[in-house]
Amino acid sequence: MSEYHKPLPKPSPVSAPYWDAARRHELKLQKCGGCGAFIHYPRPQCPNCMSENLEWRPVSGRGKLYSYTVVRRASSRSFADGPYVLAIVELDEGPRMTTNLLAAPERIKIGMPVTVVFDDVTPEHTLVKFKPA
């Protein structure tokens, strides 16, 4: 098995539950007990209402493609192994996230429905990616 050379997330005490859930192939986001908003990326405090009462909740894993690009020449050598689709997905629960869309570029349309997939890139690390729904 070839080694994985791309950057990996180093969870913080705040974000660890997000990555732990991903390793179990679950998508969980923080939900604010103060204003009810879902939050991504994980924060120590709600950026809307300043509440620190944030709970981890499972979410649908469904959303829409907000925008994307096919990176043909990456700025970082660690991604020089070929084109990839970088995307922003807007989850049904509201927040947007940076991700990869696993789809052929000619099939991709902004606004298309997408669904989460979990990519176990190393035994310890799972990245949250999406595919057309």
Place this chain on the structure above:
Amino acid sequence: MSLKGKAAAIGIAELKPWKEAPPNVTPLGLMGRLMAEAIADAGLEKNAIDGFLVGMPVADPGFIYPASAAEVLGLNPRMLNVVDIGGASPAGMIWRAAAAIDAGMCSAVLCIVADLNRLGDQRVPVVSVQREFEAPYGNIGANCGYAMIANRHMYEYGTTPEQMAKVAVDQRKNALRNPLAAFGDKPLTIADVLGSRMIVDPLHLFEIVSPCSGGSAVIVASPEVARRAKNPPAWLLGAGEYSNHSSITYAPSLTDSPIKPAADHAFGMAGVERKDIDLVCPYDCYTITVLVTLEDAGFCKKGQGGPFVAEHDLSYAGDFPCNTHGGQLSFGQPGLGGGMSHVVEAIRQLMGRGGARQVKNVARAYVNGNGGIMSEQVSLILERRS
């Protein structure tokens, strides 16, 4: 409270960018050269400089940087700081200098940036959140974010690749008359731009700024100092600043940028209308950036940036002079000197020193500085008084 007419730019200095870093040169070495040139340009003595705003060079960063840089340069400032809002830093320096002058803290501020292009490989982001939630998916460097803005703009408004390419083409016409432009030796056509290598869909190589080495400086002075300056002063009429995200993923919108509140604030302070502007110098890290800036700064309707640039001649002799130095796309991006190039060009034109690309009867200029992925915005309005 307003900064209108409270300070003016009286001296400029700018190096022709090098594609590579020349040997035996340091960012502070370049700053020394630029400082001397700017002071001579303003017609001041060195000891008249009592304020110091500096950009942190990527090639030689430091902790508690302003005093160490001032020590090397032999300055004893009454006000000193790093301005750290990305490509908006140089425009941000101008109003901060004016504010410090208006507050009575100092009377002549050296605003200076210089850097060397030694990156080669784009570094993994230093912001921890971006290292954790962006870099693992390959959102590294600025190209990706602007490509996603461009794709979304095309989706929402029907903007075309030809319209975006026109920005690079018209700005190149300006660069052909700027001896300091790094990429000012041959004309560019829309076919050249669209035929250049696709880097990040939909952005081609010639729509993307090229990192360089170099730097520039501006001296901002009090009305009292400005009145005895050598050059006709370029007065600050209005300024505005705004930020609503760092990573574009978490911006409220990919296509509505924080430029609007910054520009509205600047125009409100200046008390002038968009039609009163004779020259625009929008930050142009990518072609799409110019379209979004012209829309959000109010020079055309939202979504109409594409048709607007297609219908207007953006050259120095055209009906909508824009980035008459060639923009960063043709001038080059010597670190923060890329963002300073828009400021310097506006001042140069207002001083009547545009040479072969001088815009006729230019009285007022609009400048926009943009940091990160449309993250930090600074709008300035400058005026020459006859």
